[in-house]
Amino acid sequence: MADLSFLGFLVLLLPLTLLLLLYLIVRPKPVRIPIKDRHVFITGGSSGIGLALAHQAAKEGARVSILARSGKKLEEAKQSIQLATGIEVATYSADVRDFDAVKTALDEAGPVDVLVVNQGVFVPGELEVQSLDEVRLMIDVNITGSFHMIKAALPLIKKRQNGGPASIALMSSQAGQVGIYGYTAYSASKFGLRGLAEALQQEVIADDIHVSLIFPPDTETPGLEEENKRRPRLTSIIAASSGAMKADEVAKKALDGIKSGSFIVPCNSEGFLLSIATAGLSPQRSVLMAFVEVVAAGLIRFVALCFQWNWYGSIEKWHARGKSVNHADL
Numbered sequence: 001m002a003d004l005s006f007l008g009f010l011v012l013l014l015p016l017t018l019l020l021l022l023y024l025i026v027r028p029k030p031v032r033i034p035i036k037d038r039h040v041f042i043t044g045g046s047s048g049i050g051l052a053l054a055h056q057a058a059k060e061g062a063r064v065s066i067l068a069r070s071g072k073k074l075e076e077a078k079q080s081i082q083l084a085t086g087i088e089v090a091t092y093s094a095d096v097r098d099f100d101a102v103k104t105a106l107d108e109a110g111p112v113d114v115l116v117v118n119q120g121v122f123v124p125g126e127l128e129v130q131s132l133d134e135v136r137l138m139i140d141v142n143i144t145g146s147f148h149m150i151k152a153a154l155p156l157i158k159k160r161q162n163g164g165p166a167s168i169a170l171m172s173s174q175a176g177q178v179g180i181y182g183y184t185a186y187s188a189s190k191f192g193l194r195g196l197a198e199a200l201q202q203e204v205i206a207d208d209i210h211v212s213l214i215f216p217p218d219t220e221t222p223g224l225e226e227e228n229k230r231r232p233r234l235t236s237i238i239a240a241s242s243g244a245m246k247a248d249e250v251a252k253k254a255l256d257g258i259k260s261g262s263f264i265v266p267c268n269s270e271g272f273l274l275s276i277a278t279a280g281l282s283p284q285r286s287v288l289m290a291f292v293e294v295v296a297a298g299l300i301r302f303v304a305l306c307f308q309w310n311w312y313g314s315i316e317k318w319h320a321r322g323k324s325v326n327h328a329d330l
């Protein structure tokens with residue numbers, strides 16, 4: 001009996017000690033980032049996830065600016081937000097690949113409290129059939145474009161007027177946590193954002209600037225509709241492991257993640273598992289999440305291997321059927 005209660009005591013004491021230890025060591029420390037009455041600047045804010053984010057930020061009382069290339073889409077976005085919320089957003093037409101254009105737009109927009117780097121292009125295809133121009137497009141818009149935005153915005157974020165904590169959020173993808181068939185260039189561009197974000201967080205923490213990386217699954221947007229026209233069948237099969245979300249749902253998760261200063265922001269339950277499986281050396285502010293990451297590490301690796309087993313099974317089956325060129329429309 002005495003032995004049993006000692007065992008019970010240990011079983012309780014061990015996790016509590018771990019929790020206490022994690023409470024003492026998690027860095028950066030937890031933070032709340034308000035968005036009401038603050039300037040939220042969203043790239044790719046004229047369509048899909050960016051537009052949904054602009055709607056929600058406006059609804060929550062932020063001053064919103066959106067940037068994209070097409071003036072027509074920007075105008076339509078502005079109208080729809082005005083209709084829904086009565087709020088007038090500022091629009092900036094610029095290509096993120098053009099640093100001078102981006103800098104001019106941001107300088108005109110003024111001090112920024114929350115920067116959401118959301119623009120992105122995705123052209124799926126096996127590397128062997130994909131053109132190098134398409135590869136370059138994804139690297140230039142998704143990665144170099146993000147550098148341009150952050151480099152031009154940093155001085156303006158530091159100049160923010162009310163001095164509260166600021167945020168730089170980057171829209172990655174679950175394909176930026178695990179490489180997916182048909183996404184060599186796209187996955188590379190989204191994995192790249194993680195290196196950028198981890199290093200940047202260390203550089204800007206002293207300025208009370210907090211970095212968030214958002215990882216949506218397939219999301220119903222005009223961009224996905226385009227992508228679906230030429231998606232390899234295997235890409236769709238593997239991506240279906242994580243289902244699909246609506247742009248509004250992703251925007252809500254993203255905004256909640258930004259406001260709570262989370263470094264990693266998953267959007268659905270598969271994304272939650274993925275974030276534990278790929279926790280790596282990313283910062284973690286939440287004691288509870290840190291606890292789950294430490295305790296579940298071994299088991300989650302097993303689950304990850306089960307997913308790979310399943311995906312390689314699909315790839316094998318596909319090849320056994322003799323489909324070497326496998327676009328959805330063939």
Ligand SMILES: NC(=O)C1=CN([C@@H]2O[C@H](COP(=O)(O)OP(=O)(O)OC[C@H]3O[C@@H](n4cnc5c(N)ncnc54)[C@H](OP(=O)(O)O)[C@@H]3O)[C@@H](O)[C@H]2O)C=CC1
Nearest residue numbers: 044046047048049068069070095096120173218219221223
């Ligand atoms: N939809 C999905 O399934 C998923 C999307 N994501 C990511 O979410 C982000 C948004 O995706 P989604 O909403 O689907 O995309 P959409 O294609 O619906 O919208 C993309 C937005 O980015 C803008 N944009 C594209 N290229 C440039 C450029 N060179 N310079 C400035 N703005 C540009 C577009 O406007 P314009 O063309 O006028 O410039 C538009 O506003 C992307 O980073 C994407 O990778 C992540 C996971 C899943």
Ligand SMILES: CCCCCCCCCCCCCCCC(=O)[C@@H](N)CO
Nearest residue numbers: 122173174175218239242270273277304
């Ligand atoms: C350890 C447990 C793992 C759990 C589940 C793993 C599921 C992974 C699925 C990845 C889906 C990637 C979709 C990318 C969508 C996207 O970015 C494109 N639509 C282009 O925008």
